[in-house]
Amino acid sequence: MSLAVLSSRALFGPRVWPVQVEVHVGGGLPSFSIVGLPGAGVRESRERVRSALLSSGFEFPAGRITANLAPADLPKDSGRFDLPIALGVLLASGQIADARGRAPDVRHYVLAGELSLTGSIVPADAVLAIALSVARDDPRAVLIMAPEAAGVAARVPGLRVLAAAGLDEVVAHFTGRAALPAAAPACGEPADEAPPPCLSDVRGQAAARRALELAAAGGHGLLLSGCPGVGKSMLARRLPGLLPPLTPEQALEVAAVHGLARSRPLLSRVPPFRAPHHGASMPALVGGGARPRPGEISLAHHGVLFLDELPEFGRQALEALREPLETGCVTVARAAGSCTFPARFQLVAAMNPCPCGWHGHPHPQRECRCSREAIARYRGRISGPLLDRIDLHVGLGVESAWLDAPPGEPSAPVRERALAARHRQLARQGCLNAELDGAALERHAGPDAEGRALLMRAAAAWGWSARAARRAQRVARTLADLDGSDRIEAGHMAQAVQYRPDSGA
Structure with a gap:
C-alpha cells in the first residue's frame, strides 16, 4: 500500500x-x-x-x-x-x-x-x-x-x-511474529516518598492548631499572621498530614496535571503541597506560556498551596487567585485558543503584621519601628476581595515558654476528627462545607435564630460583605460538624465570627 x-x-x-x-x-x-x-x-x-x-x-x-x-x-x-x-x-x-x-x-x-x-x-x-x-x-x-x-x-x-x-x-x-506484552500498572507510591511532617512537632500555638484542624475538616482557606519565627510555615507544612489520602481517581488527576508540566507523575496518594517563592510571576502561579502549561495553583490541585510572605507576591499574581478560589479552575486564553486547568486547591498563606514583623508583639529586644503609613502600605498589598475569600484568619503571638511545653497532639488523632467531620459533610450535602453556596448553604448551614442575629450584628459592626458573611456560615457549619452537632448553635457562630478579619479578635 x-x-x-x-x-x-x-x-x-x-x-x-x-x-x-x-x-x-x-x-x-x-x-x-x-x-x-x-x-x-x-x-x-x-x-x-x-x-x-x-x-x-x-x-x-x-x-x-x-x-x-x-x-x-x-x-x-x-x-x-x-x-x-x-x-x-x-x-x-x-x-x-x-x-x-x-x-x-x-x-x-x-x-x-x-x-x-x-x-x-x-x-x-x-x-x-x-x-x-x-x-x-x-x-x-x-x-x-x-x-x-x-x-x-x-x-x-x-x-x-x-x-x-x-x-x-x-x-x-x-x-504476528511476537506479540507485545501488556503493561503492568506502575506501583502506587514512590518507595522513597517521605510522609508529611507530624503536628506533634509544634509546641504551643493552641489557637493556630485548632484553626489547622478546622481547615482540614471543612476544606477552608487559612491566613496565618504573626511575627517571624512563631511557626507559621511549620504549621502550614503539616496540613497535608491532616487531609485524607487521595482517591485513585484524584491521584490520577494530580499525576496527569504534573505530567502536563513535564514533571514526573508520582501517582502518590498524599495530597500535593506547593510552596512557590514570593517572586513567582503570574503565569508561574496560574499557568500560561505560548503552549499553555499548568501553574502552581493547578499543581496544587486536590492539595495545598502555601504562599509564604503573602504581601511580597506581585499584586497581579495575587489578584489572579480570586476566580480560581471560587470556581476551582483557571482558564488561560491565548490567540490559538483557550484552555482550562483544574485548580481545586486549599490556600494557606502566611504574613508578618508589618514590614519589620514586630508590630503588635512587644519584645524586650525587638521593637517595631515601622510608621503607620508603612504598615498601611504593607497590608494594603493584599486586596479586600482576596481577603474575603480566605475563611480563617489567625494571629500567632510569641510564646516565650514554648521550650518547656510538651509535644503537641500528633497528626493521627487530629486527622481522624477531621475525617469524621468530612464524612458527615459528604453524607449530608455531597461536598465539603467550604464549597457550599446558594440554596444549599441556607439549607445545610443556616444558623438558629440567636446565631443568625449574632452574624447580622457582626456583619453590620465590621462592614462585612455578603461573601464574608456566607464564609462565616460555612466555618460555623464545620465547627458544628467537629462537635457532632446537627444544628449550628450560637456558640458555633460566635467562634466562626472570630476567624474573620476586623472582628476584634
Whole structure:
C-alpha cells in the first residue's frame, strides 16, 4: 500500500486531541515532508525516523514521503509522533505484512513515543493525560508506549496498554511474529516518598492548631499572621498530614496535571503541597506560556498551596487567585485558543503584621519601628476581595515558654476528627462545607435564630460583605460538624465570627 493511516494524540494545554497520522509514499525525487502545522519538535522527526528505520534493519523508501498530521489547524509539537510516522512509512512502503501477506489492521491502535536514532522508544510526556483521553474516546483502543510510560498509563482503569521497547518490537507485533506484552500498572507510591511532617512537632500555638484542624475538616482557606519565627510555615507544612489520602481517581488527576508540566507523575496518594517563592510571576502561579502549561495553583490541585510572605507576591499574581478560589479552575486564553486547568486547591498563606514583623508583639529586644503609613502600605498589598475569600484568619503571638511545653497532639488523632467531620459533610450535602453556596448553604448551614442575629450584628459592626458573611456560615457549619452537632448553635457562630478579619479578635 502507498498510504497508511494511524492514530496518535496532540496536546493543547490540558486538552488532548485525536490526531490522524497519514503517511503517503509515492514516486518522484526522494523527499520527506511533514505537514499539518508541525512545531520544531515534529519537523525534526524526519531525521530521527530515518535513522531509527535504518538502525532497526528496515529500508528507508527512496521516494516522495509525505506525513500529514490531521487536523491541520491544530498546533503539534512533540516527539511523540515519531513512532506512528515511522510505522506509517513501513506500512505505506509495503515492508509490514501479516502471515497472509496482508497489511495489518491498525484502526484501534494509538501510538505515542519518541524514537532514538537506534530505534528504541523514548517515553512521551503527558502520559496520563493521553491515557485518560484514549480510555474516554474509544473503549476498544489499544495504546502502545515505551515500557516506562506504559506502566504509568496502565493505571487508567479499563485501558489496554502494550509496552514496546523498540520499533522492531512494534513491527514484530503487527506481523504476528511476537506479540507485545501488556503493561503492568506502575506501583502506587514512590518507595522513597517521605510522609508529611507530624503536628506533634509544634509546641504551643493552641489557637493556630485548632484553626489547622478546622481547615482540614471543612476544606477552608487559612491566613496565618504573626511575627517571624512563631511557626507559621511549620504549621502550614503539616496540613497535608491532616487531609485524607487521595482517591485513585484524584491521584490520577494530580499525576496527569504534573505530567502536563513535564514533571514526573508520582501517582502518590498524599495530597500535593506547593510552596512557590514570593517572586513567582503570574503565569508561574496560574499557568500560561505560548503552549499553555499548568501553574502552581493547578499543581496544587486536590492539595495545598502555601504562599509564604503573602504581601511580597506581585499584586497581579495575587489578584489572579480570586476566580480560581471560587470556581476551582483557571482558564488561560491565548490567540490559538483557550484552555482550562483544574485548580481545586486549599490556600494557606502566611504574613508578618508589618514590614519589620514586630508590630503588635512587644519584645524586650525587638521593637517595631515601622510608621503607620508603612504598615498601611504593607497590608494594603493584599486586596479586600482576596481577603474575603480566605475563611480563617489567625494571629500567632510569641510564646516565650514554648521550650518547656510538651509535644503537641500528633497528626493521627487530629486527622481522624477531621475525617469524621468530612464524612458527615459528604453524607449530608455531597461536598465539603467550604464549597457550599446558594440554596444549599441556607439549607445545610443556616444558623438558629440567636446565631443568625449574632452574624447580622457582626456583619453590620465590621462592614462585612455578603461573601464574608456566607464564609462565616460555612466555618460555623464545620465547627458544628467537629462537635457532632446537627444544628449550628450560637456558640458555633460566635467562634466562626472570630476567624474573620476586623472582628476584634
